[in-house]
Amino acid sequence: MRSCRWRAAGLLATGALLLSACTGPKAAEPGAPDAGAAPVLDGPLRVAVISHGTAGDAFWNVVKNGAEEAGRQLDVQVEYQSDGDPGRQAKLIDNAVAQRVGGLVVSMANPQALRPSVENAVRAGIPVITINSGEQQSAEYGALTHVGQNESLAGERAGERLAELGKTKLLCVIHEAGNVGQAQRCSGAEKGFAGSTSTLQVDINNPADVQARIRGAVQADGSIDAVLALNSQVAANAVGGIEQVGSPAEVATFDLNSDVVAAIRAGDVLFAVDQQQYEQGYLPVVFLKLYHDNANVVGGGKPVLTGPDLVEKGDIARIADYVERGTR
């Protein structure tokens, strides 16, 4: 027992010693990051793209394709990493900083969680460009620029278009519970639509459940005449669910894939709000290359918008091939 007590005392002492060398996280608004540290800018440019997409997500695969294609064309080494958990995404950023990459591209679905890591990268002299989500925090955290679609604006545009098409009651389907961008799309749609709007929560990982719940919702309220999906897979499920119960509702969606292209062509889906995420992978690599070679910055403090681009039946012939090859 004696040795045990000594060991415990030793442990406590080491703990106290280590704690005395601690620095707490900064509260509230920390000052601007130091501009002192010089970026590591010799040798070939290496860019880490760190997104919040889960592995195997079709949407993020297009972003990855865009970044890698830009890397090939511009002779930039591009590495793509992703993790849907904000804490682990932050660790991937720390990891890239430890590797002293030449540039960092980050999607900020949960900006606050990434803040220390992004600011740390900026302090280390690594140029950061944010993509997809986190537009509002981008400049504040010290990023060069933001490349993405404004989710509220895109939702608003979709709502307006549905209203133009004569719809009166809208159901907005949220498929990721923790995603702020999706909530913004739905509230944007509500604003643009101006009619009656409700939201439905489904789980993207379970397509059967998605279909059943959408079916249940349109069955329970026969006056719903428009369903807005925020993901192409959900759109396909919605079309299937509505067909089963013979509801008059029609589907519009965010994001493209070959199923959506086919559905638009067949008239099952009214339109897709395309944020052209290929650009969100491609442009940041170009911007970082320009910054690296020529100290250029793009956007003048404002975000560079990649969408929304509404794809309707008339546009589909041109776009189908690009969707097929994974660039739209």
Added chain:
Amino acid sequence: MSTPAPPLTPAEPDERIAKPRLADRLIVRPEIGALLGAAVVFLFFSVSTEQFLTGDGVATWLDDASTLGIMAVGVAMLMIGGEFDLSTGVMTASTALVTATLATQAGWNVWLALLASLAFAMLVGAFNGWLVMRTGLHSFIITLGTFLALQGLNLGVTNLVTGTVQVSGMRSTDGYESAGFVFASTMNIGGTEFQVSILWWICFAAAAALLLVRTRFGNWIFAVGGSPVSARAVGVPVIRTKISLFMLTAFAGWLVGSINVLRFASVQANQGIGLELQFIVAAVVGGCLLTGGFGSAIGAAIGALIFGMARQGIVFARWDSDWFMLFLGALLLAAVLVNNTLRRRAERVRR
């Protein structure tokens, strides 16, 4: 002087008091397989990547291992006691949400909010344990229920209170700085910033290990995990021990939740889902048996270390992230197989 009697079989002393060889003594330790695995993973990435051994590199993988390690240790203790807890992953989010909601929405001091979320965690842990003991159902089923209930509660309450799916704004709450210092500060060692969570991990694992191997309560844990019936027969308070273990696991969830919410200053309602399996995996890699009664807290901490080193090492090695999970799976299988072989040998040594 008569001739001395010939010594009693000096070549073969009684096996019960025999001093086993060093190798045999090592092999009966549950954590030895994990230690070997950790050494292999460490050497592999140290040799094959440049950044793995740099200060920043070490800080990155230790950081990744730390929060996972705290949970793995808690889960390992419970597993040695013969039970599972599937609500642990979600518990890290629930406690963080309670803290964040009380601090940002109700304007509580962060320390008070932390106390409240600790009380909440203890209640859920005690409820899990009580229900398992009361109903006699497998803890797998009971905690699956808690897992789903908490998941729904997290989303529902968060949406109700904040109108969105995450709670943020912790940085401008009362007491954030002092609480942040305790749970989310960084230590500068040799010019590299190390997260304080690493210290929490080491302390928690050490405390759990002492509790397990040096105290009467530790003996009770092994006893209730090995055979609750015999444990009860020799006077071990089975119910009290198991409920305490569920509360200990919940405490680990609270600790990790607090570290996360203070470090990231926000919580997402769907955070933590799926992590419970990683905790169990880390504990198993660390030498815990799924059947209970065998395992170690230090082993679980090392299991988490393997996880962290591999996860960040793969990034350092610049492998295509598409193959990430495959590598992780292969690694875990290898670790478990090595453990299994060693354990069989260990059982032979014991006999």
